[in-house]
Amino acid sequence: MSSLSPQEIVQKMMDHDAFSQWLGVHVLSVSAGECSIEMTVREEMVNGFRVAHGGITYSLADSALAFASNSRGRHALSIETAVSHTSPVSPGDHLVATARELQCGQRLARYEVTVQRNQKTVALFKGTVFKNDTPWT
Amino acid sequence: MSSLSPQEIVQKMMDHDAFSQWLGVHVLSVSAGECSIEMTVREEMVNGFRVAHGGITYSLADSALAFASNSRGRHALSIETAVSHTSPVSPGDHLVATARELQCGQRLARYEVTVQRNQKTVALFKGTVFKNDTPWT
Amino acid sequence: MSSLSPQEIVQKMMDHDAFSQWLGVHVLSVSAGECSIEMTVREEMVNGFRVAHGGITYSLADSALAFASNSRGRHALSIETAVSHTSPVSPGDHLVATARELQCGQRLARYEVTVQRNQKTVALFKGTVFKNDTPWT
Amino acid sequence: MSSLSPQEIVQKMMDHDAFSQWLGVHVLSVSAGECSIEMTVREEMVNGFRVAHGGITYSLADSALAFASNSRGRHALSIETAVSHTSPVSPGDHLVATARELQCGQRLARYEVTVQRNQKTVALFKGTVFKNDTPWT
Numbered sequence: 001m002s003s004l005s006p007q008e009i010v011q012k013m014m015d016h017d018a019f020s021q022w023l024g025v026h027v028l029s030v031s032a033g034e035c036s037i038e039m040t041v042r043e044e045m046v047n048g049f050r051v052a053h054g055g056i057t058y059s060l061a062d063s064a065l066a067f068a069s070n071s072r073g074r075h076a077l078s079i080e081t082a083v084s085h086t087s088p089v090s091p092g093d094h095l096v097a098t099a100r101e102l103q104c105g106q107r108l109a110r111y112e113v114t115v116q117r118n119q120k121t122v123a124l125f126k127g128t129v130f131k132n133d134t135p136w137t
Numbered sequence: 138m139s140s141l142s143p144q145e146i147v148q149k150m151m152d153h154d155a156f157s158q159w160l161g162v163h164v165l166s167v168s169a170g171e172c173s174i175e176m177t178v179r180e181e182m183v184n185g186f187r188v189a190h191g192g193i194t195y196s197l198a199d200s201a202l203a204f205a206s207n208s209r210g211r212h213a214l215s216i217e218t219a220v221s222h223t224s225p226v227s228p229g230d231h232l233v234a235t236a237r238e239l240q241c242g243q244r245l246a247r248y249e250v251t252v253q254r255n256q257k258t259v260a261l262f263k264g265t266v267f268k269n270d271t272p273w274t
Numbered sequence: 275m276s277s278l279s280p281q282e283i284v285q286k287m288m289d290h291d292a293f294s295q296w297l298g299v300h301v302l303s304v305s306a307g308e309c310s311i312e313m314t315v316r317e318e319m320v321n322g323f324r325v326a327h328g329g330i331t332y333s334l335a336d337s338a339l340a341f342a343s344n345s346r347g348r349h350a351l352s353i354e355t356a357v358s359h360t361s362p363v364s365p366g367d368h369l370v371a372t373a374r375e376l377q378c379g380q381r382l383a384r385y386e387v388t389v390q391r392n393q394k395t396v397a398l399f400k401g402t403v404f405k406n407d408t409p410w411t
Numbered sequence: 412m413s414s415l416s417p418q419e420i421v422q423k424m425m426d427h428d429a430f431s432q433w434l435g436v437h438v439l440s441v442s443a444g445e446c447s448i449e450m451t452v453r454e455e456m457v458n459g460f461r462v463a464h465g466g467i468t469y470s471l472a473d474s475a476l477a478f479a480s481n482s483r484g485r486h487a488l489s490i491e492t493a494v495s496h497t498s499p500v501s502p503g504d505h506l507v508a509t510a511r512e513l514q515c516g517q518r519l520a521r522y523e524v525t526v527q528r529n530q531k532t533v534a535l536f537k538g539t540v541f542k543n544d545t546p547w548t
Contacts, residue, residue: 013185019192022181044159047203048150054203054215055156055196062191066184078191079519080491080539082219082356084384084402086377102398103360107518108490108541110358110398124376124384126400128358128491128539130519216382217354217402219493221521221539223514239535240497244381245353245404247495247535261513261521263537265354265402265495267382287459293466296455318433321477322424328473328489329430333466340458340465352465356493 002073002136006030009136010067020063023056027067033101033109035068041093052089060097061113061125068099068111069129073136076109076129087122095122107131139210139273143167146273147204157200160193164204170238170246172205178230189226197234198250198262205236205248206266210273213246213266224259232259244268276347276410280304283410284341294337297330301341307375307383309342315367326363334371335387335399342373342385343403347410350383350403361396369396381405413484413547417441420547421478431474434467438478444512444520446479452504463500471508472524472536479510479522480540484547487520487540498533506533518542 002009010030014020028036039060047053061083069076089095095115102110113125139146147167151157165173176197184190198220206213226232232252239247250262276283284304288294302310313334321327335357343350363369369389376384387399413420421441425431439447450471458464472494480487500506506526513521524536 015185016183016187017185017190018181018183019190020184044155046153046155047157047200048152048154048207049212049214050153053154053156053196054199054218055192058195058199058218059190059192062195063184066191070185075186077186078222080219080221081191081195082217082400082493084217084377084400085215086379086384103358103395105360110360121377124400126356126358126398219356219537221514221537223516223521240495240532242497247497258514261537263493263495263535289459290457290461291459291464292455292457293464294458318429320427320429321431321474322426322428322481323486323488324427327428327430327470328477328492329466329470332469332473332492333464336465336469337458344459349460351460352496354493354495355465355469356491358491359489 004136006032006071009071010035013067013070023059025063030067030071032071033068033104034099035064035071036096036098037064038096041089041091043091046091054085057085057089057115057123058083060095061115061123064097064099064113065111065127068101069109070136074131075134076131079128079130081127084124086124089117089122093117141273143169143208146208147172150204150207160196162200167204167208169208170205170241171236172201172208173233173235174201175233178226178228180228183228191222194226194252194260195220197232198252198260201234201236201250202248202264205238206246207273211268212271213268216265216267218264221261223261226254226259230254278410280306280345283345284309287341287344297333299337304341304345306345307342307378308373309338309345310370310372311338312370315363315365317365320365328359331359331363331389331397332357334369335389335397338371338373338387339385339401342375343383344410348405349408350405353402353404355401357397357399359397363391363396367391415547417443417482420482421446424478424481434470436474441478441482443482444479444515445510446475446482447507447509448475449507452500452502454502457502465496468500468526468534469494471506472526472534475508475510475524476522476538479512480520481547485542486545487542490539490541492538495535497535500533504528
């Protein structure tokens with residue numbers, strides 16, 4: 001098993017995660033299998049409709065998935081993810097993504113990530129990860 | 138119907154799509170319901186494993202979806218998307234995303250986007266869009 | 275709006291739903307946007323591994339989706355569904371599927387359906403429906 | 412590796428697959444990683460709208476996935492599947508499901524299954540399987 005705590009694993013991941021840094025991701029809370037992170041949407045994140053590009057909310061949710069699943073102690077890689085965009089997001093919006101573990105097996109685990117703005121859901125994300133034998137150290 | 142050609146619609150979208158510009162997206166080809174775009178992965182796009190963040194390939198595929206579906210002439214919004222990451226992507230990798238229309242109805246349409254590096258698939262993406270009555274002008 | 279209550283709509287659907295009847299589906303509870311149903315797996319429902327065919331749990335969850343979404347009063351058609359099979363199911367197992375509304379818009383709505391055996395989750399299902407203007411009468 | 416040919420594996424699976432038998436599935440062709448099967452929709456397969464229950468086309472596609480993935484020689488279990496219903500299906504309709512391998516790794520593989528009636532697509536299915544070390548013998 002990992003010699004690191006869930007918080008230490010996520011901190012180590014964030015330190016090398018250049019894209020989450022570009023997004024402005026800030027970790028709110030971490031526990032084994034769970035994670036909550038936040039960011040604020042910027043002008044450079046919009047698409048051709050001048051709302052946040054779908055890739056922005058996806059990326060935030062995918063970071064939450066990575067942190068929540070790796071916090072269990074072994075390296076976990078996302079293999080299948082799906083996202084529903086339920087409400088448009090604009091520059092200036094403050095987003096919170098919360099990952100919850102739905103199922104945790106030996107090799108596979110499933111997570112649900114909800115992305116909210118002012119407690120209103122803007123995206124629903126579901127991800128499956130594959131865990132190999134490499135511990136976080 | 139739209140007074141713009143598929144190529145003019147995509148050009149107009151790209152002009153306002155700040156995030157696709159940040160990604161370095163370049164349009165290779167457009168026709169009604171189809172689109173092919175490219176980009177090169179940069180160091181600032183990696184995650185905590187130092188490979189491309191899942192959000193990067195997702196975003197590229199999502200832009201291809203947006204361009205292909207809107208090129209039909211009416212505003213189309215992504216409602217459901219799913220992506221499978223099948224091979225890791227690294228800084229310096231040149232990616233090509235190709236969107237193909239699977240089904241085109243009055244309100245809903247489905248697209249498949251394949252993301253490749255040197256003709257090898259690195260991600261498989263599927264998206265459903267909802268088309269409203271607003272034409273591209 | 276519909277002149278029928280959520281319970282009356284689901285009863286009317288069940289009366290014509292020959293396949294849910296073949297499955298042995300029994301409605302446990304209905305309210306606007308929510309539904310809980312049950313069934314027991316039979317020998318004729320197994321696959322080549324002699325566990326329940328993936329189509330059985332999918333079908334149960336899809337019926338729960340149909341009942342929950344139509345109970346809102348207008349005809350709703352499933353457009354996108356996804357299911358994760360998280361634990362094998364065997365003949366004799368008693369399954370309960372519970373549909374919960376994640377988001378309810380004018381045209382589109384999203385639901386999550388959890389399928390459980392003895393309160394343990396065996397499948398996670400997510401569905402998106404398209405609502406047309408036809409009321410249930 | 413398996414001592415059985417792809418055709419022998421699928422025959423062995425079909426022999427025990429009571430639900431595919433109930434559906435009336437007939438195998439059209441099998442090769443390593445690919446499979447094509449057919450069935451005809453019956454009155455007892457309809458839902459509350461008197462069209463084929465979504466579980467019917469899902470089940471047909473899921474059988475095609477199981478046959479195509481197991482034909483590679485090792486036991487493969489479906490872990491994530493998604494289906495888009497693109498056109499309603501009625502009793503009497505003859506359906507053909509064709510599974511194509513999108514990616515084949517050591518542990519995971521992805522397949523696309525297209526369900527057609529008279530060469531017109533009625534459902535698009537995507538599935539991911541996990542392969543364990545048990546060979547088909």
